[in-house]
Amino acid sequence: MKTRILQQIIPSIATSDGGGVKLRRSLGQNQSLRVDPFLMLDEFSSNNADDYIAGFPSHPHRGFETVTYMLDGHMLHEDHLGNKGDLKSGGAQWMTAGRGIIHSEMPQQESGRMRGFQLWINLPAKEKMKPARYQDIQPDEIPVLVLPDDGEVKVIAGYVELDGATVSGPIQGLTTQAVFLDMRLPAHSRFVQAITKEHNAFVYPYEGQIEIGTADQSRSLASQMAGVLSGGDRIEIRTTEQPAAFLVLAGRPLREPVEQYGPFVMNTRDEIDQALSDYRNGQLV
Structure with a gap:
């Protein structure tokens, strides 16, 4: 098996979005910093209410999926169709914007x-105009695996193989075959996991520092930095003197043109112009 190595580091930058929520953006801070099919990753974290x-407030989307994963806090989702959903600590929402949602x-x-965190995942051209849909994922619906060294893995999408058993997350059946893991490892521990060789993958530590790669070919990745991984069919991640928490994300690349204008992600400029026109004319959805 070929172990993936750390190929590129994308430091997150401080920015704001929405009504002024302070956050850090790694993928997506400019349109060249993407990992197909992933378009953007934002981390928000504050004890100061003024920051969030x-x-x-109400805003449109078309052509991709948004994943909101809450570690701490409580947010309410509402849309123009009258749907509502509570997003609480440990839960997630997987929204397929499709042809449009406000x-x-x-x-x-x-x-x-x-x-x-909020993650944006691209949709293939043939799915960009399908109806919007949601999956609200409660904390008790996310499998939590305890590792032999007392680390843990939360499987939000995709699957993990451990001790000969396969554990699947609540999100399955996506064209991108997305894998979304939230991991915690204690100090001086190691995690090895198969990742489909056709998938692109990256890792994002949000607490502590990790080592990626085999012992004789490893690189360090600090917190609040996205680490883009090379090709291969497995990942190997280790901690040293301190524990760490990090996301592991992988997906099947679409290899399609990407044309983005703010909250609209299509394949051509004409499709972006159409999305803008539909939004202005109340025909986005």
């Missing part, structure tokens, strides 16, 4: 910690 209280994500707390 304005939330994400929605908001607003904090339901006035104090305390708000921490989590």
